[in-house]
Amino acid sequence: MEFPKLDQTSYFTKRTLDNRDGKTTGEIVLWRLKDEKEFKYVLDCPFCKKHSEYNNLVLEKKPYKFKCPNCQKTIRIGKLKDSIKKRRKIETKNYSKNI
Ligand SMILES: [Zn+2]
Known part of the structure; x- marks a missing residue:
């Protein structure tokens, strides 16, 4: 799928x-085009590490979450602030590693 x-x-x-x-x-790119209701995503699942793409995902309200089509584990798109905070915590924990 093209971005x-x-x-x-x-x-x-x-x-x-x-x-x-x-x-x-894992990593996800999630977007919704203007004038469209459904979201599209390109996912590398952090749990099963499988790659998947989807182009008519319905998400109701934040925080957005959906299940990985391969392993059925929940992928949660948290607030950006949360994930930055979390990453800082991990960076502090693994301070010798350059993430
Ligand atoms: Zn998965």
């Missing part, structure tokens, strides 16, 4: 995703 131009979207986010150990093992 849209930002000015064609009403919502666009790219996030890294953590597995249950708090390690970043």
